[in-house]
Amino acid sequence: MTGIGIIGSGAIASVHVESYERYAAECEVKAVCDTFKAKAEDLIAGKALNAAAYDDYKKLLSDPAVEAVSICLPPSTHASVTIDALKAGKHVLVEKPMASSLEECDLMIEAARASGKVLAVVSQNRYKTPVAKLKTMLDEGAIGKVVYASFDSLWWRGQVYYDLWWRGTWAQESGGSFMSHAVHYLDLMHMIFGMPATVSATITNINHDNSECEDLGFVVFNYGDKIVHFTSSLVSHGERQSITVEGEKGSIGVPWTVSACSPLPNGFPKENEEAKAALEHRYREIPDLPAEGHDAQIANFLRAIEGKEPPAVDGLEGRRTMELIVAIYKSSTMGGPVSLPIASTDAFYRKETMIASMPKFHEKKKSVDNFSESKITLGRDLGR
Ligand SMILES: NC(=O)c1ccc[n+]([C@@H]2O[C@H](COP(=O)([O-])OP(=O)(O)OC[C@H]3O[C@@H](n4cnc5c(N)ncnc54)[C@H](O)[C@@H]3O)[C@@H](O)[C@H]2O)c1
Known part of the structure; x- marks a missing residue:
């Protein structure tokens, strides 16, 4: 016990x-x-x-x-x-x-x-049935060589969200939408594909004027043989977190989605019903997780x-997500692609020197110790 x-x-x-x-x-x-x-x-x-x-x-x-x-x-x-x-x-x-x-x-x-x-x-989020099934199918090579994937970490938070004393500050929250929300799907991205070679990003704060940090950002992760495009948002109404992976033989995603095309003689697409049915069958065949x-x-x-x-x-696996976030912040601030890994001599390796390089999008003017409402949502049901 x-x-x-x-x-x-x-x-x-x-x-x-x-x-x-x-x-x-x-x-x-x-x-x-x-x-x-x-x-x-x-x-x-x-x-x-x-x-x-x-x-x-x-x-x-x-x-x-x-x-x-x-x-x-x-x-x-x-x-x-x-x-x-x-x-x-x-x-x-x-x-x-x-x-x-x-x-x-x-x-x-x-x-x-x-x-x-x-x-x-x-x-x-690693323990969500559709995510686990997606990973299994990709590991099995169900859609052949992966060429492109898109990860959308789209959430919405009201302005007052940032009134809580530690939120919306580089010193306390340590970042914005990437550090607080997209952290989940960045974790899934390296769980599925490993670490990219380079990271190119842009971040901004478009609609939260009580936060020093970003509420919107776009990243291109270049793996050499494939590209992952990643969006992190806190300005998207109706939470929509999703993953789409495009392979040579088909496309699968979370929440569960499947598509497969074969070419007509002129290269235009024709739905490949047989390939789609096989992918659908394999998805249904993989057991659900016993707990989520x-x-x-x-x-x-x-x-x-x-x-x-x-x-x-473990710590090493958790660190990989941090390295992606740090690379995003470095790329968006310094401009251009950032190569991984980030060296321990890099200014972005340490919190103090990273913060010194980051923009303060807004001044945090309001701060409350606690909200009267303590209930939170943890991300939508991704279905089966
Ligand atoms: N996994 C998820 O989906 C998920 C969801 C929400 C929050 N979180 C994470 O959980 C953490 C906490 O978030 P939260 O929303 O519960 O925040 P919160 O502000 O509601 O709770 C944090 C609590 O810690 C207390 N506290 C602060 N410093 C302390 C200290 N030194 N010693 C003892 N108590 C202290 C505060 O008084 C507060 O009650 C954050 O890192 C957040 O990112 C994760």
Whole structure:
């Protein structure tokens, strides 16, 4: 029975608690922390937990009942709290984004190595049935050689979203739509295709005047043998996250979509019904995931603690997403394509020197400690 500590009792914390509760035979939440202690107490009362409330995460880390922690804090704190937790001998599941910089990621990875404890980064979209089926089919070569893919991370957030004290600042949120939202689909992109050779990006803030950071951006990832086009938006009404992959033999995507063309004598397309039916059949044949989202990732975290399987997204895997984001910020600011990897001598490797190079799109003029509404949405149902 693994004792769990929840650090940070805001919007995402209750999602973690509910997922741990689904595995009550393997774990129990023993402690909850927030600088606003009343939020920790409310979470404990609301979920009827038999847990201690703390106002300081260091007190939670010295609680012997806690063996593993979920870090549900603002991004700027992820690295220092993760490192303190690992040094205290706790396993760590840290919310996305993994950290604020590549340097911080490397310090976290080193702390995990030195402690021998599990470090896992939340990437719950890997555990969505259509995503898992897409990956299986691409690995099987179902559409032949992939030539082009497009990833659309299209969300919408109202202006007041950025009034929360840590949001909309390079120092606290560590970035805009790429760091906060597109981080999910960037993770899926390198899970599916690996890392690109070069990254060319442009970012802007088009409609959120209480944020220093971007709310819209476009990227071309060049893999040499294929191109991935990626859009990150917080100005798109009705959340639409999607992936489309074009191969020589057909096209498949998430939410599930399938198409296949063969050429007429003049090169114009004719629907290839046979190829489409085969792709459709294979998609239906692959079993659904037994659990999805945070539930599935927390199950993986618990099994990793017991040494039964590796964490699906460990520090190195989480760092890859950070490297893509850093390359996007570097390309959009310096102009032109950025080659990967980013060297540790690069100004964009460290948070302070990266921020010094970034534009402040707007001045953050309004800041609130908490919203009256704590409910959030986690991304739409991608179907089956
Ligand atoms: N995986 C997802 O889909 C998903 C969704 C939402 C948020 N998140 C991530 O979860 C993290 C938290 O986001 P949120 O929306 O829950 O934010 P939030 O502001 O609602 O909650 C954060 C909580 O941490 C507390 N806090 C801040 N600094 C602290 C400290 N040093 N010690 C103890 N408590 C402290 C705050 O008082 C607040 O209650 C962010 O990294 C965010 O990107 C992930």
